[in-house]
Amino acid sequence: MRITKAVITAAGRRQRTLPLQTLIDSDGQEKPILTILVEETLRAGIEQVCVIICPGDERAYAEAVGDYANRLTFVPQGEPLGYGHAVYCAREFVGEEPFLHLVSDHLPISHTAMGCAEDLVQVAERHACSVSAVTPSRESLLPYYGCIGGKRVSGSDRLYAVERVMEKPTPTEAEQWLVVSGLRAGHYLCFFGMHVLTPLIMEILDARLREGRQAVTLSDALDELARRERYLALESQGRRYDVGVRYGILMAQVALALAGQDRETVLSHLLELLAQRELDRG
Numbered sequence: 001m002r003i004t005k006a007v008i009t010a011a012g013r014r015q016r017t018l019p020l021q022t023l024i025d026s027d028g029q030e031k032p033i034l035t036i037l038v039e040e041t042l043r044a045g046i047e048q049v050c051v052i053i054c055p056g057d058e059r060a061y062a063e064a065v066g067d068y069a070n071r072l073t074f075v076p077q078g079e080p081l082g083y084g085h086a087v088y089c090a091r092e093f094v095g096e097e098p099f100l101h102l103v104s105d106h107l108p109i110s111h112t113a114m115g116c117a118e119d120l121v122q123v124a125e126r127h128a129c130s131v132s133a134v135t136p137s138r139e140s141l142l143p144y145y146g147c148i149g150g151k152r153v154s155g156s157d158r159l160y161a162v163e164r165v166m167e168k169p170t171p172t173e174a175e176q177w178l179v180v181s182g183l184r185a186g187h188y189l190c191f192f193g194m195h196v197l198t199p200l201i202m203e204i205l206d207a208r209l210r211e212g213r214q215a216v217t218l219s220d221a222l223d224e225l226a227r228r229e230r231y232l233a234l235e236s237q238g239r240r241y242d243v244g245v246r247y248g249i250l251m252a253q254v255a256l257a258l259a260g261q262d263r264e265t266v267l268s269h270l271l272e273l274l275a276q277r278e279l280d281r282g
Helices: 033-043 058-071 083-088 116-127 139-144 171-177 200-210 218-228 248-258 263-281
Strands: 005-010 022-024 030-032 048-053 072-076 099-103 106-110 130-138 146-152 159-167 187-197 231-235 238-242
Touching (some): 005 033, 005 083, 022 033, 022 248, 030 033, 033 048, 033 058, 033 099, 033 106, 033 116, 058 072, 083 200, 083 218, 099 116, 106 248, 116 187, 116 231, 130 218, 139 171, 139 187, 146 218, 159 171, 159 218, 187 218, 200 218, 218 231, 248 263
Parallel strands (some): 005 048, 005 099, 048 072, 130 231
Antiparallel strands (some): 022 030, 099 187, 106 238, 130 187, 146 187, 159 231
C-alpha cells in the first residue's frame, strides 16, 4: 500500500481562520499554520493535498500556501453537516486510494528526527491497513477528543489493534469500553488529529449520509471500520497542539520554538521573563 494523497479538513465555521494564523516554524521561518501542515504531509511522501474549506475561502488559502498552491485542491463543504461529512467531501479526490488525513486546528510536533505524519504513513504502508495516531491522555481531556479501545499488538510497544472508537466519551463510558492494558491509571488513548484511512471509510460515510443523519462524526465511522477490517492505532512520538483552544496558538508557538534552531535563544528569553516576574513579585 502506497499513500500519496492527503486530506486536510479546514471547514469548521468557527475556526476557518485558524489555518491562516502565522507562526515561526522550527526552521525559523514565518509561516501560516496551513503551510506547516502541508509541509508535514510532503515530508511524509504525499504528492497531492486536498483541503476542505468553507465556500469562498479558496483565494485566502491559496495565497497562504504560496508556492505549494499547485499541489493543493480546494473543495468547499457546502453545508455544515459534521466532521465526517467534511472528510467525505474529498471522496472524488481520493478515489479508491488510501489517504493521510489531518485536521487543520491541530499542529503536530515530533520529538524525533522523523515527522509525525511520516512515522504514521510508514507504519500504515508496512501493515497495509488504516492507522490512527493516538496519544495517552488523562481522563480530564476526554471531553475534547475521540478515543480508542483495543489491545496492544504483540511484539510492539506503540501499536494497538483497535476494537472500539468513541467520540468524546464520558469517564464512565471510557472506563467501560476504552481501558487499554498497560496505560497508566486514568489515562486513555485519544486521537492525535492524524489518520491514514483506507477507501472503506468513504463507503461507510456514504451509507451514513444516505440515511439522512444531520451530523455524521468520523469517530462513529471509524468504530464501524474497526468491526469490518483490520484497523490499528499508533502511539505517536510527538505531541499535538490544539490551536483552537484558549492559548493554543501561544503553546504551539512555544513548542515550535523549543523544537527548532532558536531553542537556546527562546529558553533564555523565557528564563529572563520568569526571573523578572519573580523580582517584580518580591
